[in-house]
Amino acid sequence: MGLDDWLDEVGARQKVVLAAFGTFQQQVEEGMHQLVLRAESVQQRADELEPGRLARLRQVLDVGAVLAKVTAQDFDGLSRRERRAVPGLWREVGLEHMTWFLTRSPDSVPRLVRQRLRDWSASEDAATQRKWAQLVGRRVEDKRVLRWALPMSVEAALGAEGPSTLARHWGDHALAEVVGMLRNSGIKETSPYAGHVIAEYLEGRLQTRQDLSQAMAFLVDDPLGRSWMPHRNVDGVAVSAPMEARIAVISKVLECRLAGRMAPAVLTRLEERLIARDGVFDDPRHMTLTQAWQSVRARAPDAFDAFLSALIQQDLEFFFERAMNEQDRRRFWLNYLGSIRRTTCWLASETYDALRARLANLPAEQQAAFRRARRLPRGKISAFVLSFERYVAVEFSDKGNATYVYEHRRLAQMLNGQPVEHHNDLKDTQETHCEKRLTHLPGWELRFEQELLELGIAQARPVVRRAR
Secondary structure (H helix, E strand, O other): OOHHHHHHHHHHHHHHHHHHHHHHHHHHHHHHHHHHHHHHHHHHHHHHHHHHHHHHHHHHOOHHHHHHHHHOOOOOOOOHHHHHHHHHHHHHHOHHHHHHHHHHOHHHHHHHHHHHHHHOOOOOOHHHHHHHHHHHHOOOOOHHHHOOOOOOOHHHHHOOOHHHHHHHHOOOOOHHHHHHHHHHOOOOOOOHHHHHHHHHHHHHHHHOOOOOHHHHHHHHHOOOHHHHOOOOHHHOOOOOOOHHHHHHHHHHHHHHHHHOOOOHHHHHHHHHHHOOOOOOOOOOOOOOOOHHHHHHHHHOHHHHHHHHHHHHHHHHHHHHHHHHOOHHHHHHHHOOOOOOOEEEEEEEHHHHHHHHHOHHHOOHHHHHHHHHOEEEOOOOOOEEEEEOOOEEEEEEOOOOOOEEEEEHHHHHHHHOOOOOOOHHHHOOOOOOOOOEEEOOOOOHHHHHHHHHHHOOOOOOOOOOOOOO
């Protein structure tokens, strides 16, 4: 073999060795990557199970005895299980004793950070939040130990401005991406923190006057987004967000609706989602608001009142245009929008079926109003119920039918718990229950106005405030 042939053979063998080494290195790197992914998956699963473990620990541990040991600074007297439970008892332990405990047990800092994120609440005093944030923030020497994925310091995240700061960091992302990043950071929809981030994200969109269609569509159409919205059991929502978070998000959603910077189809679906009867929020047009809706109204009074007036106006215009076609009555009752608390549209079966057959051809807001309407099994006349604070007015679709005005309790007595099946069920022909029976004779508008005013029902158009 010549020198050249030998050198060629050596070179070829060297290439084989290098190729094998490269393959081996790639396999090692892929193996390490898979190992890291599995470790992260196991740790993420452990984090998800941690709240359940803490709840079980509370049941089996003598919490009073644990607190007594912490208060006495008896670290050696705490068992391993008790030490793991202390961060979950941060409310009972208090700031001063937790400071001592973390000095003796620095390994507990990550658990306390995760617990504080899970328990973050806007109702907590801002100064107290800041002190707790400083306590853990100054003890985090290596964020990798926490598997910290948020683009901010621990102290900033746990402070009162944490959600708003995080929302600004991620403001350029779609809302679905923001929720995904929160989940990847260990902040699930079961945490109030996530809801407040969403609310602040929406506030940022309002302030910068950006289109809201994509964000609203996520909250309305995506099963994950519905966690913060009114929803029914059949909506495929895996878990409901905490009430504090839902109130924060829905309040901001109503402000987004008032701003109106979204596609009409999204707006229609949003309004239908907001009146989903889920037993917690229920229909806001009910005479007595649920506690959840009362809280929303307290946070966003203008947006709530505008939403309620819009629903009532849609129902009113739908009835008088599609079931009755009486523009004078439509104009008259529109003057009472600010006084009307609720409306119910009862459509005769023939009218209901005809509208349903051409539902797709109706404007989007009238499609929504139709879906809120109820079908009368019998009769050919439709009815429209307008509920005020103390009284109820009932209009009928055919001319020649008077308007009946009842006190709420008197109408309930007349119905006697029976379902409304015929328009006559809403008529007090004997005039034993109604307060007034008003006929539509010439000049009826002024006479109606005076008769209603005697009952304390005054015309009141809703105040329209400019959206931000």
